[in-house]
Amino acid sequence: MNISDKKLGEEVLMHENVSVKNSQFGAYTEVGMFNFIENSSFDDYSYTGQFCFVQNTKIGKFSNIAAMVRIGPTDHPYNRPTLHHFTYRPNMYGFRTEDDQAFFEHRESRLTHIGHDTWIGHGAIISPEVTIGHGAVIGAGAVVTKDVEPYGIAVGVPAKVIKKRFTDDQIKKLLDIEWWHWSHDKIKRNYDDFFLNIEDFINKHYGN
Structure with missing residues (x-):
């Protein structure tokens, strides 16, 4: 396709x-x-x-x-005596029946x-x-x-x-414009503007 x-x-x-x-x-x-x-x-x-x-x-x-x-x-827990995952997945190896849930929660955080x-x-x-x-x-x-x-x-x-x-001033203005939060319809209406040079894009949309 x-x-x-x-x-x-x-x-x-x-x-x-x-x-x-x-x-x-x-x-x-x-x-x-x-x-x-x-x-x-x-x-x-x-x-x-x-x-x-x-x-x-x-x-x-x-x-x-x-x-x-x-x-x-x-x-991996590099502050432990071993890096191997048997210390937080002990059930796989028959060392303990419960894995180290606290370690997995730390990873996810x-x-x-x-x-x-x-x-x-x-x-x-x-x-x-x-x-x-x-x-x-x-x-x-x-x-x-x-x-x-x-x-x-x-x-x-x-x-x-x-x-x-871009320049620092252009970056500041683009971050203020936040075009990525525009609705789908607004992007569609202004689609051609994304082909403008950066200064023209900013001049058209900054402060609007």
Whole structure:
């Protein structure tokens, strides 16, 4: 099927071989093939490519997540004598009958936040408790261990912001405009404006 033939709507579009646990999806969202989504939420219009692994994450609107991205990878207890998961999954090995629920609850509490209108490049990894600001770009293969400011472009291992997409004044005004909260009808009415240069877009919508 041609990608432009897909029709998204109020219900999430999930492709083949997707595993979802304790997660919510807004309108016009899409989950690519062979994704694993756990304890996460996708706000309206966000989507993932194939083979993504998303855990303990809140994703804003209009987030573009490329294939093979890992967000919120869970950790091991490196302060214990062993890193192995038999200490928090002892039932698997017959050591105890109950798993370490407190450890799993701690994992789930370490939320990652992906802002609105973000682009997460192919194969990027974003650590738990990191916040990706609105409008930010994460380069392909980046390993993000610290917060990324709004409209920053971060690349590398570990990822560092190499530039901003726009000037500080333009960024401030875009954050005030918050076009990502517009209704579907308003976006449709103003669709052509998204092809304007950034200054013309701001001049038309800032303060309105």
